[in-house]
Amino acid sequence: MRASRFFISTLKEAPSDAEIISHKLMLRAGMIKRLGSGIYNYMPMGLRVIRKVENIVREEMNRAGAIELLMPVVQPAELWQETGRWDKMGPELMRVKDRHGRDYAIQPTSEEVVTDLVRTEIKSYRQLPVNFYHIQTKFRDERRPRFGLMRGREFTMKDAYSFDRDVEGMQRSYQIMYDAYVRIFNRFGLQFRAVAADNGAIGGSGSHEFHVIADTGEDALVYCPTSSYAANIEAAEALPLATSRPAATEALVKASTPGKAKCADVAELLGLPLARTVKSIVLAVDDEEKGPAGTQLWLLMLRGDHDLNEVKAGKVPGLANYRFASEAEIVDWFGTEPGYLGPIGTRKPVKVVADRTVANMSDFVCGANEADFHYTGANWGRDVPEPLVADLRNVVEGDPSPDGQGVLAIQRGIEVGHVFQLGTRYSQDMKATYLDETGKPQLMQMGCYGIGVTRILGAAIEQNFDDKGIIWPASIAPFEVVLCPMGYDRNEQVRAEADRLYAELQAAGIDVILDDRGERPGVMFADWELIGVPHRIVIGDRGLKEGRLEYQGRRDAAATPVAVPEMAAFIQTRLANA
Amino acid sequence: MRASRFFISTLKEAPSDAEIISHKLMLRAGMIKRLGSGIYNYMPMGLRVIRKVENIVREEMNRAGAIELLMPVVQPAELWQETGRWDKMGPELMRVKDRHGRDYAIQPTSEEVVTDLVRTEIKSYRQLPVNFYHIQTKFRDERRPRFGLMRGREFTMKDAYSFDRDVEGMQRSYQIMYDAYVRIFNRFGLQFRAVAADNGAIGGSGSHEFHVIADTGEDALVYCPTSSYAANIEAAEALPLATSRPAATEALVKASTPGKAKCADVAELLGLPLARTVKSIVLAVDDEEKGPAGTQLWLLMLRGDHDLNEVKAGKVPGLANYRFASEAEIVDWFGTEPGYLGPIGTRKPVKVVADRTVANMSDFVCGANEADFHYTGANWGRDVPEPLVADLRNVVEGDPSPDGQGVLAIQRGIEVGHVFQLGTRYSQDMKATYLDETGKPQLMQMGCYGIGVTRILGAAIEQNFDDKGIIWPASIAPFEVVLCPMGYDRNEQVRAEADRLYAELQAAGIDVILDDRGERPGVMFADWELIGVPHRIVIGDRGLKEGRLEYQGRRDAAATPVAVPEMAAFIQTRLANA
Structure with a gap:
């Protein structure tokens, strides 16, 4: 072209x-x-x-x-x-x-x-x-x-x-x-x-998704660098971080935590690690036949440093059609506002589901269902009935891989x-x-x-660009090679060599574009770097006098001089190795 | 494939x-x-x-x-x-x-x-x-x-x-x-x-249209076999069939033509050639501002053996938005029903447009605006004012070509x-x-x-078929060549030769399909004749024993034996000459 x-x-x-x-x-x-x-x-x-x-x-x-x-x-x-x-x-x-x-x-x-x-x-x-x-x-x-x-x-x-x-x-x-x-x-x-x-x-x-890896990707991909495990975070199984629950060692104590509605703030105030706290997320399930009276609230419990996986929540039996509860509903069922909620002593009976990791915690911190108060030393079975247990959370980097072959890493795709x-x-x-x-x-x-x-x-x-523009892989680039003659419109020798090389590369089946517009070098180079053609050959008067052309790959920092008769073979090798 | x-x-x-x-x-x-x-x-x-x-x-x-x-x-x-x-x-x-x-x-x-x-x-x-x-x-x-x-x-x-x-x-x-x-x-x-x-x-x-020639085409194409003239009949100019109008020789006579509402019947009754009659076509043009009162009727006159070209009618000044008049309008303006209309003595004044050929006629026959009566010996200027003149008709085979280079032929496209x-x-x-x-x-x-x-x-x-099916030109056929092995599923020698030839033709860049379904020959042949693949090669046990295959072009009446080693070259020659 x-x-x-x-x-x-x-x-x-x-x-x-x-x-x-x-x-x-x-x-x-x-x-x-x-x-x-x-x-x-x-x-x-x-x-x-x-x-x-x-x-x-x-x-x-x-x-x-x-x-x-x-x-x-x-x-x-x-x-x-x-x-x-x-x-x-x-x-x-x-x-x-x-x-x-x-x-x-x-x-x-x-x-x-x-x-x-x-x-x-x-x-x-x-x-x-x-x-x-x-x-x-x-x-x-x-x-x-x-x-x-x-x-x-x-x-x-x-x-x-x-x-x-x-x-x-x-x-x-x-x-x-x-x-x-x-x-x-x-x-x-x-x-x-x-x-x-x-x-x-x-x-x-x-089902499997195929993702192009890019920092700007909308999806979080979970994988195990030492095994073949890979899943969208929506589908990645989170194993319990402890295999069994330690025995209770603390008594249940109601602690004053004024203004501390977030787990991180509570942990800091109490001088405890965040991983000792449990957060409460309240969902609602409506019963269309019974109307508002049929609504049931559910309390989902995750460790303070973990995030809810909404897809997993929907897979808990009974939660297929869940929605998040409104603040009014929460006050009505728990007797207090969000920030101080917990499973112990709710105003109305809620269904409690603990994440697998939370289910194996003892002596944990949770809200006391009273503004400005949390419990410490809370224990399943002793202070609150054993909960339903489910995988509720997103995995995080460093979690054990579900295939038991290592720990998980996360990248975006x-x-x-x-x-x-x-x-x-x-x-x-x-x-x-x-x-x-x-x-x-x-x-x-x-x-x-x-x-x-x-x-x-x-x-x-999104995966292949720099500050000059796009960097196409050769297989899907609009052109594989661009020829940039310096002064195509006014230098006969340059034009002749450009035309010759253009014909030679075309005959070799290479998808090449010859920039015969007669633009200034700066404009030409900027255009092709922006467009992202992966291989560029510059044909200049001075180089030709010395029998050479200049090759530069789109990711190369500098140009490589190549003897005129060797350029076609050089390019073919570059394309074959791409 | x-x-x-x-x-x-x-x-x-x-x-x-x-x-x-x-x-x-x-x-x-x-x-x-x-x-x-x-x-x-x-x-x-x-x-x-x-x-x-x-x-x-x-x-x-x-x-x-x-x-x-x-x-x-x-x-x-x-x-x-x-x-x-x-x-x-x-x-x-x-x-x-x-x-x-x-x-x-x-x-x-x-x-x-x-x-x-x-x-x-x-x-x-x-x-x-x-x-x-x-x-x-x-x-x-x-x-x-x-x-x-x-x-x-x-x-x-x-x-x-x-x-x-x-x-x-x-x-x-x-x-x-x-x-x-x-x-x-x-x-x-x-x-x-x-x-x-x-x-x-x-x-x-x-503008030009490109038509594929086919008897079943919706369009009539006019062309001159002895020149480059060609036009859609909608656009083909009709020259007057006489260059000047002969002098009047007959008197205007009102003839009884009971029940003869068509030019052909009138001509037969009067013992005159159809080309002496003139048919009347009534158009109406509405004036949106004035409403029904603004409608004007136009009388278009064509020779009895000619047909109106509706596109040309629309190009007459004043007729751009014409429609055909209703029977009620015709009775109102002419005083009689269609079949006996003419330009002489209409009840209300209509605008008269004569086709170029009609304008150069004398002593012609037209309706008398009275049921069951026609005039003979009608003449422009004497019996009725000179009409507007326009090209109104479709050309017919044998008409002079507008470029003066011969006579016109018509085909469908x-x-x-x-x-x-x-x-x-x-x-x-x-x-x-x-x-x-x-x-x-x-x-x-x-x-x-x-x-x-x-x-x-x-x-x-529509252009290329027979009673067996489609006959594709090779350039747009779904496959250029079909290989029909007799007993691909059970004869090892046949299968080996079919596979070999298939690979050879593919390597030569030929778009070939190998029918490896194991269907009976009758089914195979009928399928490929229906589908219309232009070249067929049959690989049979008996032929192979004598070192030959059978080639048959889709239009050929019979098969041609070709020696096994020559088949690839034979096919390439056929494709090159297609």
């Missing part, structure tokens, strides 16, 4: 509404252009990256035996009604009526359509397994679109759907996709981590892929069956597998 | 709602699958064809200097309001509200978005010309979707938009696109014709491409200006260029 025939549009400053670095840099590099809230034009430079991402995804999906098709953007509501998602999904699902008043969804994903397709196409066990995928425009009407391509409304996603005879088959299909994802993210040249994930409302037996074992969640509602060897209809076992194609761009940049 | 890893789903019978051959064959061959009215899943086999079409379009657009980007499917209404199309377009434009109640269009085309993009990106004449294109999902809420991909609601289109400094630049950009389209349709391997088209409501100075000179139609409304050399803002001159990507599939089939 010659720059003069391409469209390059860089900006010195990013628009002020761009909050994160990838959004700023994509706007400045002319990769995207905002059309509306969460809706972007993919500009020529950005589209090249998207196409490279798509091609890697497509190659690896095909290699894994998945079959590409294309399902429509506009999908009849009837299918979404069959699975109940038409009602369940809320305003995130963009809905539209046609001229006859019929309802359609603008697809955020395609479980319904692909299941409809498969239930009519697949008749026999002989046709299974099958895995269909497409790379298609999606729309999700996010409440607060932000961060450019990271949380847009219109975006491109690869979604694949596997159908199997039985659970074992589904698990095999799932593993094939998992392995393909590992190959895909390796080919992107990004640091990533696959972590066990919570299945959420979808249910089913297993950006979710760019998700694989799910769906089981019969959709095939049941939509009656997607096949006939087994005995001619009996059986529900298909389904998996689904997504990669956020456009989101990859944002995630790759 | 191995057939066992692909998805092949053929049907013996097409669903009964498929009316035309391309729709039937695409459904039977498993290329598309209906999801809703005018909305289709593109199945794996069909998607391969779409991708090949897209790639040819993309390569030639890039070669022509157009730059690919991607504009969103969901577009803010504000831009569509700027050009007035939000109100003008009616229900064909699919509209949707987001969760905040803001209006969006689902794009049927992208003039507004690209003009918005260009007005902010292009500042100076130095940045012009520029031509942006994308290949993107479109939606048009057709009143009556039909014919599969030929008139669907969701479809894929390539749309390009050029921006130039001045009209000459726009014309150059237009010619570059025209030439690219010729290359594209040649590469598709389709018989096509570019014809001058009516600019319609868009206005501007020129399917519109698959359209190039337009738009001028400032959009840049004016949206204030898309650049600064010229003197620093003065000037409106950009725009062109737009569309290709109906998915429609190409339907058109290609």
Whole structure:
């Protein structure tokens, strides 16, 4: 590609509404252009990256035996009604009526359509397994679109759907996709981590998220550096920090803790470690049939230095539909305001759930259900009945790994892929069956597998940038190599060598752009550093007189002189080793 | 590709709602699958064809200097309001509200978005010309979707938009696109014709349609076999069939023509050629301010054997907003019912427009404005005032070519491409200006260029099929070559040769599918003839013993034996000559 025939549009400053670095840099590099809230034009430079991402995804999906098709953007509501998602999904699902008043969804994903397709196409066990995928425009009407391509409304996603005879088959299909994802993210040249994930409302037996590692990531990833354990913090199991409860040694004493509503302040006042305190979190569960009278309050107890994991709380039997209690409810049930709550002597009987670690504590500190007072020396069984016990907290760095192989570390990530074992969640509602060897209809076992194609761009940049701009891995860079001739428009020798090298690199199958715009070197260099092309070759008058060109990798501190006839081989070696 | 890893789903019978051959064959061959009215899943086999079409379009657009980007499917209404199309377009434009109640269009085309993009990106004449294109999902809420991909609601289109400094630049950009389209349709391997088209409501100075020639086409294409003249019948000029009007020789006579309301019947009764009769067509033009009282009736006169061209009628000064008159209006203005109308002695004064040919007739036959009576020997100037004269009719085969180079022929076509000179139609409304050399803002001159990507599939089939199925041109076939081994699942020698040849053809860059399903020969052959793969190689036990394979082109009546070691070269020659 010659720059003069391409469209390059860089900006010195990013628009002020761009909050994160990838959004700023994509706007400045002319990769995207905002059309509306969460809706972007993919500009020529950005589209090249998207196409490279798509091609890697497509190659690896095909290699894994998945079959590409294309399902429509506009999908009849009837299918979404069959699975109940038409009602369940809320305003995130963009809905539209046609001229006859019929309802359609603008697809955020395609479980319904692909299941409809498969239930009519697949008749026999002989046709299974099958895995269909497409790379298609999606729309999700996010409440607060932000961060450019990271949380847009219109975006491109690869979604694949596997159908199997039985659970074992589904698990095999799932593993094939998992392995393909590992190959895909390796080919992107990004640091990533696959972590066990919570299945959420979808249910089913297993799911993993693929995260690009970045300090700015929204998710906390828990992993064990000395084993293969890795999970999203939402799903990471917290083991009890003591395996058994020591015997009580202290008497229960009501201590005056005026104005000390936080565990840390109480610990400081009492001269105790924070790990001796227990915090109280109050949840409420409503009973729709009984109205306000049916509401039950629950007291969740965590060690003072631990944080509640809200996903885990929802898994405690009885808490599936919990909400946080209001202050009025707390006063009514505990007789005092938050800050001094505890399990001992509540005004009304609450259900008490202790985190595994709290359950094994003795002589702990908790609120006395009276303003400005806490108990010390509190003990389960003696001062308060034995609680329900559950894993309620987020793990922290240094916790024991659930696989017993070491201690946990935490890093931040950006979710760019998700694989799910769906089981019969959709095939049941939509009656997607096949006939087994005995001619009996059986529900298909389904998996689904997504990669956020456009989101990859944002995630790759969050991981790879410096103060000059983007640093693309070569496999998804808009161009692999840029040729920067100094004075292309006025120096014949420079122009001739630039044209020759351009032709040579093109013939070698290298994706090269020749900057023939005749811009000043400073402008040229700044543009390509901002755009993030990983390899740069400078062709200058002075160097040519000495028979050399200058190579500089995007992360290199300085340029490397390379003899003119050796440059093509040099670049090929660099690309092969990338 | 191995057939066992692909998805092949053929049907013996097409669903009964498929009316035309391309729709039937695409459904039977498993290329598309209906999801809703005018909305289709593109199945794996069909998607391969779409991708090949897209790639040819993309390569030639890039070669022509157009730059690919991607504009969103969901577009803010504000831009569509700027050009007035939000109100003008009616229900064909699919509209949707987001969760905040803001209006969006689902794009049927992208003039507004690209003009918005260009007005902010292009500042100076130095940045012009520029031509942006994308290949993107479109939606048009057709009143009556039909014919599969030929008139669907969701479809894929390539749309390009050029921006130039001045009209000459726009014309150059237009010619570059025209030439690219010729290359594209040649590469598709389709018989096509570019014809001058009516600019319609868009206005501007020129436009051409590209049609795939097919007997089943909706459009009539007029061309001169001995010159380069070609136009859609809507736009084809009809010259007067006589250059001057002969003198009157007959007296005006009122003849009894009981029950003869049609020109052909009148001519037969009177023993005159049909070409001596003149038919009357009554149009009405309303005056919105004056209401019903402001309506004016117009009488359009065509030779008895000619047909009205409704596009041309709309170009007569005063008739831009015409409609056909109602029977009640006709009786009110002419004093009689249709069938006996004429320009002589109407009850109320009507405006008379004669087709060019009628204007040069003398002694003609027309209605007498009295039931069951016609005039013979009618003459302009003597019996009725000289009429307004205009080109009102469709040309017919044998008419003189407007370029004076021969006579016209007519064939039918399917519109698959359209190039337009738009001028400032959009840049004016949206204030898309650049600064010229003197620093003065000037409106950009725009062109737009569309290709109906998915429609190409339907058109290609309408042109290329037989009673066995589709016959794809090799360049857009889902596979170029199919290998049909007889007994792949049970004959080791056959399997070994099939695998060997498959690897050899793949290594030669040929898009080959190996049918390793183990189907019976009859099923295999029927499937691939229906799907329309252009080249077939049969690998059989008996042939192998004699060292030969069998080749058969999709249009060949019989197979050709080819020695095993020569087959790869043989196929490459066939593909090169396709």
